[in-house]
């Protein structure tokens with residue numbers, strides 16, 4: 001059988017072809033696999049890791065980590081090209097998120113009746129998610145998290161539009177159930193809430209292994225009302241094949257390795273967490289969370305779980321998040337029609353959310369603050385942002401040294417830092433206090449030269465670039 005679109009195996013073959021896959025045999029699912037992955041992320045250009053012969057499991061039951069952690073792997077995932085470098089992948093992505101969102105409706109999912117996923121079907125009462133080598137990723141995690149690179153499909157009960165989201169999922173009840181930790185406000189959480197109000201239960205399907213395009217789209221703020229499966233179709237330029245859940249009727253990508261379907265109910269709760277999160281800290285204490293009543297599971301022969309464990313950055317998907325968020329914030333700022341925005345960058349050390357820098361060419365008084373406030377509240381950046389720094393267009397916002405130089409020399413804290421209060425935060429915030437609302441605040445740092453002094457501001461003490469190029473030619477033997 002040829003591989004369906006969005007198969008994880010096709011992605012693995014492609015990255016093997018780039019020389020970016022390492023196979024690891026004999027690691028333990030309990031912390032060892034997570035530790036190897038963590039050390040790997042800290043290296044320059046870390047490979048993807050395919051774990052096999054995991055202790056306690058037969059050969060063939062595998063886990064992949066690091067699926068999008070290099071420009072070539074992310075470029076391949078987003079179908080932007082197979083040989084892009086850091087700058088190339090960002091350049092190729094500029095403008096694409098809004099085009100994909102606009103084109104999504106032209107790519108409705110395509111229902112198919114056969115898929116390798118359907119090779120093995122397990123009825124709900126026989127499901128044991130621990131038949132698969134689900135890792136305990138970090139020492140203080142509350143349990144084994146099967147859902148890190150997962151793709152959870154919900155639907156809008158009124159319009160039927162699907163949403164695909166990535167929310168962490170901890171195995172419960174010795175493998176018979178699994179919790180879904182969708183933060184209130186996320187599109188999937190809104191769907192679930194509306195189903196509860198309407199029918200007292202919410203249908204879901206979940207895929208645990210697939211082309212990482214679904215991890216990227218499920219894990220990124222795709223605009224409300226746009227189905228991530230249709231959006232994926234726009235990225236691929238082809239309709240995504242899906243099988244339909246027997247009980248829920250919801251789609252499951254035909255390229256999936258392992259999938260479940262079932263129902264959430266407001267009173268079906270299990271204790272969940274903590275979990276080592278993308279902020280670089282464990283999230284709070286163990287607390288009750290919605291658990292799926294699983295009615296069916298399917299898996300391919302020798303299935304592969306897609307792992308994407310977060311942690312102190314750099315982590316599994318921090319590179320992907322930085323690139324995606326930077327492109328989406330740039331796109332959303334452009335869509336406001338405000339002129340002069342050059343580039344936005346959502347820094348990896350802030351988990352791609354907490355610290356955003358934006359460069360602009362100032363055109364009028366108040367322009368810099370306008371861009372800063374918009375950047376701090378545009379949908380792609382609104383959740384869990386903490387700092388937005390705006391800089392002039394001679395500064396590369398992706399270069400932290402340049403951003404800090406601009407902050408240190410062009411912003412006066414008493415005048416140029418403003419604070420927005422009661423903004424969209426989360427229990428994941430290490431500063432969040434148990435029992436308080438999940439608001440945070442965010443600082444807008446205007447590190448642009450004051451508009452009224454643009455002509456008179458001290459000149460930057462560096463030589464003219466053309467002159468420096470000439471010097472470089474003339475003094476090549478000294479400077480090489």
Ligand SMILES: Cc1cc2nc3c(=O)[nH]c(=O)nc-3n(C[C@H](O)[C@H](O)[C@H](O)COP(=O)(O)O)c2cc1C
Nearest residue numbers: 148165166167168181182183186187188219220221
């Ligand atoms: C690996 C990974 C794990 C994530 N875990 C969670 C989570 O547990 N809860 C959550 O609300 N968001 C989580 N996110 C972020 C959401 O996936 C992201 O906000 C996405 O836009 C949600 O989709 P939605 O807005 O369509 O609901 C995670 C993202 C990734 C990539």
